[in-house]
Amino acid sequence: MKILVVEDEYYLSSSICNFLTKENYVCDLAVSYAEAEERAALYLYDCVLLDVTLPGGSGLNLINRIKDHKPTTGVIIISAKNSIDDKIKGLDLGADDYLTKPFHLAELNSRIKSVFRRLNLEGKLEIKTGNLVINPDHFEVKVAGNILNTTKKEFQLLLFLIQNKDRVLTRESIAEHLWGEEADLTDSFDFIYSHIKNLRKKIIENGGADCIHSVYGIGYKYSEA
Amino acid sequence: MKLLAKTSIINFLIIAILLIAGGFFVFSQLRAFIDEEVTENLYNQKTRIEQFVADSVRLPHQTMQGADIILFQPTNNSVLESVIDTTLYNSLEEETQPYRMLRFQLNFSNQSYSVVVAKPVMESDDLVETLTTTLGITGAVLLALLLITTWLVSRRLWKPFYTTLSAVQQFQIRGNKSVLLEKPSTREFRMLNQELEKLMSRILDDYRNLKEFTENASHEIQTPLAIIRTRLEQWVQSEHLPHDDQDHWRDISEATNRLSRLNSSLLLLAKIENRQFVDSEDVPFQELIENQLHQTEEMISHRHLIVELDCTEEFSVAMNRHLATILVSNLIGNAVRHNVEHGTIKVSCTSKGITIANTGEPPLVPVEKLMQRFQKSDPAADSTGLGLAISRQICDTYMIAIDYRFENGLHIIEIRK
Numbered sequence: 001m002k003i004l005v006v007e008d009e010y011y012l013s014s015s016i017c018n019f020l021t022k023e024n025y026v027c028d029l030a031v032s033y034a035e036a037e038e039r040a041a042l043y044l045y046d047c048v049l050l051d052v053t054l055p056g057g058s059g060l061n062l063i064n065r066i067k068d069h070k071p072t073t074g075v076i077i078i079s080a081k082n083s084i085d086d087k088i089k090g091l092d093l094g095a096d097d098y099l100t101k102p103f104h105l106a107e108l109n110s111r112i113k114s115v116f117r118r119l120n121l122e123g124k125l126e127i128k129t130g131n132l133v134i135n136p137d138h139f140e141v142k143v144a145g146n147i148l149n150t151t152k153k154e155f156q157l158l159l160f161l162i163q164n165k166d167r168v169l170t171r172e173s174i175a176e177h178l179w180g181e182e183a184d185l186t187d188s189f190d191f192i193y194s195h196i197k198n199l200r201k202k203i204i205e206n207g208g209a210d211c212i213h214s215v216y217g218i219g220y221k222y223s224e225a
Numbered sequence: 226m227k228l229l230a231k232t233s234i235i236n237f238l239i240i241a242i243l244l245i246a247g248g249f250f251v252f253s254q255l256r257a258f259i260d261e262e263v264t265e266n267l268y269n270q271k272t273r274i275e276q277f278v279a280d281s282v283r284l285p286h287q288t289m290q291g292a293d294i295i296l297f298q299p300t301n302n303s304v305l306e307s308v309i310d311t312t313l314y315n316s317l318e319e320e321t322q323p324y325r326m327l328r329f330q331l332n333f334s335n336q337s338y339s340v341v342v343a344k345p346v347m348e349s350d351d352l353v354e355t356l357t358t359t360l361g362i363t364g365a366v367l368l369a370l371l372l373i374t375t376w377l378v379s380r381r382l383w384k385p386f387y388t389t390l391s392a393v394q395q396f397q398i399r400g401n402k403s404v405l406l407e408k409p410s411t412r413e414f415r416m417l418n419q420e421l422e423k424l425m426s427r428i429l430d431d432y433r434n435l436k437e438f439t440e441n442a443s444h445e446i447q448t449p450l451a452i453i454r455t456r457l458e459q460w461v462q463s464e465h466l467p468h469d470d471q472d473h474w475r476d477i478s479e480a481t482n483r484l485s486r487l488n489s490s491l492l493l494l495a496k497i498e499n500r501q502f503v504d505s506e507d508v509p510f511q512e513l514i515e516n517q518l519h520q521t522e523e524m525i526s527h528r529h530l531i532v533e534l535d536c537t538e539e540f541s542v543a544m545n546r547h548l549a550t551i552l553v554s555n556l557i558g559n560a561v562r563h564n565v566e567h568g569t570i571k572v573s574c575t576s577k578g579i580t581i582a583n584t585g586e587p588p589l590v591p592v593e594k595l596m597q598r599f600q601k602s603d604p605a606a607d608s609t610g611l612g613l614a615i616s617r618q619i620c621d622t623y624m625i626a627i628d629y630r631f632e633n634g635l636h637i638i639e640i641r642k
Contacts, residue, residue, distance in 0.1 A: 101448055101451040
């Protein structure tokens with residue numbers, strides 16, 4: 001999967017690229033409006049991460065060009081402006097998602113995957129890992145063929161973990177993914193702990209492997225190894 | 226004290242001092258003049274008596290009648306000429322009066338006489354009385370005239386000043402509108418108005434700059450924060466993170482999260498202050514409250530809270546929906562967060578307002594300070610201390626009254642249209 005990161009802040013874009021490369025994406029960088037325009041016209045991308053304020057112009061103006069070039073390119077706006085207006089404007093112009101800085105990389109990863117699924121596989125793909133099958137559209141999890149009875153939050157948590165397989169997910173990123181930015185951190189950590197406990201119990205009871213590992217004081221990790 | 230009152234008091238004092246001092250001066254002058262006149266008259270009388278005696282070779286009639294008194298008394302001793310002040314009976318006015326008398330020696334047909342001529346002196350009391358009345362009336366008339374002129378003058382001359390004053394009173398820093406002042410013909414007032422206009426536009430500029438600065442600063446902080454966060458997330462992925470590094474990581478991560486929350490709260494506050502939420506619609510609060518209660522369901526059941534929602538009437542406000550959501554989420558969030566195990570949350574709404582009452586520990590910060598920025602009832606808590614400040618800012622923006630009180634172990638927040 002090929003991704004273009006349009007971000008003028010070098011340290012941030014290199015960080016993102018670094019991370020995406022580790023996730024087995026092919027990552028290109030653009031640091032200005034002109035460069036982004038050129039790259040978007042020359043190459044076909046599966047996903048473009050687009051900063052709004054760029055030297056040389058507003059990233060919002062690029063959305064149309066990217067979509068014209070290849071309609072199934074997912075466009076995720078990454079902006080420092082957390083304003084509703086900007087969000088609506090971006091989505092109206094055809095962006096697929098909107099992330100406000102500072103975001104968690106795991107969150108970005110999860111969004112990229114969701115956008116890609118929505119645009120390219122019409123959301124029909126089930127996610128398989130080990131003997132676990134997740135259908136994000138029906139909020140359904142099967143373990144060794146048995147349907148797992150999960151709550152909505154447990155489902156979201158499991159999906160988030162699996163989308164970020166083999167990565168340590170910090171408790172903060174999980175809390176923000178599940179409850180949004182307003183989440184009360186200390187309390188949510190307790191909830192995450194109990195959700196994880198329930199999930200593990202349910203998965204093991206239904207014949208699944210215990211793949212959710214806790215990283216003491218930091219977070220959790222889904223890993224089959 | 227009003228300017229007019231102050232001027233009047235000063236006028237009154239000056240007039241009073243002038244009249245009293247003047248009164249004393251006039252009194253002493255008059256007194257001296259009258260005394261001199263009476264003494265002169267007495268000496269004239271003496272000359273006339275001596276003349277009479279020389280011409281008609283007999284003594285004039287003694288008289289006790291009327292105001293003037295002439296008395297003769299034969300004497301063997303020599304009489305020393307003297308002027309004496311005394312009181313005598315005035316048969317004309319039938320009362321004892323102050324008199325001035327002249328005693329002198331008169332020799333007639335080998336006989337010495339002591340002659341006394343006396344004239345009534347005007348009584349001091351009478352003089353003082355007359356003077357006081359005259360001067361008092363003059364003073365009163367003067368004062369009245371001055372009052373009227375001052376009043377008229379102040380209405381006319383000071384009119385531009387009062388116009389400016391009421392215009393400046395209308396000036397609101399948040400209204401973001403400069404006040405246009407008149408150009409009066411009085412030079413001082415014209416200068417005052419010019420300076421005031423400059424001052425107001427400078428204040429507005431500064432305020433605008435400050436607001437923009439807050440917003441820009443918050444924006445600029447987002448990107449470095451994003452860099453720190455992404456680096457942190459990558460760092461923690463490395464397989465065998467040493468134990469010490471884990472601790473460091475946790476500390477940095479916590480601090481970053483706090484900074485990030487603080488920054489986004491400040492940004493929100495700045496945006497509300499900058500009136501960047503322009504869209505407005507009729508927002509029904511009951512719906513928002515129900516949504517919020519639904520969203521915090523987990524926490525509510527986790528802490529075994531009992532929620533009572535009593536909405537007999539619909540409370541709705543024409544405002545920005547997003548801000549209304551933030552307001553409700555802050556208030557309900559607080560009611561859940563600052564509650565006790567097995568506590569209660571009671572939400573009641575009428576068409577006039579909403580009351581949210583919840584059980585909880587008494588606040589550690591003075592009640593009136595709770596709505597200020599960075600006031601936390603528990604300093605160690607993981608909150609930014611901006612929640613209530615944001616709520617108040619939202620309420621202020623839409624002229625909604627918000628009150629907090631702690632009563633019978635209940636935290637009560639009330640918002641009213």
